Amino acid sequence: MISIITPVYNGERFIREAVSSVEAQTCENWEWIIVNDGSTDGTAEILECLDDPRIQVVHQQNLGVSAARNVGLDLAKGKYITFLDADDLLPANALSARADFLDAFPDVDIVNAGVHVTSDGKLLRRYKPDLKKGPLLERLARLEPGVFFGVLYMIRREKLGDHRFSRDLSHSEDLVFFLTLAHDAGLNYGAIRDTVYEYRLQENSAMSDVDGLESGYLGLIRLSVNMPRISDSCLTTQRQRVQRILFRSWLRIFRPDRALLALYKIRRACVNQG
The missing domain is CATH 3.90.550.10 (Spore Coat Polysaccharide Biosynthesis Protein SpsA; Chain A)
Structure with a gap:
């Protein structure tokens, strides 16, 4: 079964x-x-x-x-x-x-x-x-x-x-x-x-973990904006939540530069694919 x-x-x-x-x-x-x-x-x-x-x-x-x-x-x-x-x-x-x-x-x-x-x-x-x-x-x-x-x-x-x-x-x-x-x-x-x-929970490298997290969420955004059954309002909510997740994740390991860069990458992903 x-x-x-x-x-x-x-x-x-x-x-x-x-x-x-x-x-x-x-x-x-x-x-x-x-x-x-x-x-x-x-x-x-x-x-x-x-x-x-x-x-x-x-x-x-x-x-x-x-x-x-x-x-x-x-x-x-x-x-x-x-x-x-x-x-x-x-x-x-x-x-x-x-x-x-x-x-x-x-x-x-x-x-x-x-x-x-x-x-x-x-x-x-x-x-x-x-x-x-x-x-x-x-x-x-x-x-x-x-x-x-x-x-x-x-x-x-x-x-x-x-x-x-x-x-x-x-x-x-x-x-x-x-x-x-x-x-x-x-x-x-x-x-x-x-x-x-x-x-x-297992111990992982914080830096590599957030790098991978960022890559995965950017892939999610690129995929979602090309799915016709997902509404614009849903995409907006998704983008806002990904922004919060990545921004806070980078700040948690004291990388404000990467936090700001993540926001830029998210905007680019939406513009390039939308």
């Missing part, structure tokens, strides 16, 4: 816990496609020791998270598809709660849910989804926080068609993927209160 897709690169510290969380699911009717994206640590050896017939391991050279997810999408056979990053966890009801919702509401194409954000086992915050059902496109384009939290969506496979993740983006590739899908497939959104995902 459910296909889970996980890209992993050098995940030997975390992948065993991810495996335990999936194998502990109350729903047992799943397949799990794990794509080892050219790991250089002990990840491959750990994956090769897995003996659950529902788990399919694919090894490839290091091509990035989007390419790895695309391999999973090409192989997935489930009625529903969801994603799990290798350093995150699924609570025991994560699959059943979302699949039951999609079974009960055939008018819903994609389901959101609650998330626990943790660090070193400590709960930092709870993400609560917007429970209002309806068209996803403009709500996602406006970057409404209640309708999107990374890749935790569960979606009907029939809605995917040949849509795949962009390999040109290192950040916001998931947002761009789902926005394109919402536009082209006219996705109807739904959500449940249940917590179905544990997102575990």
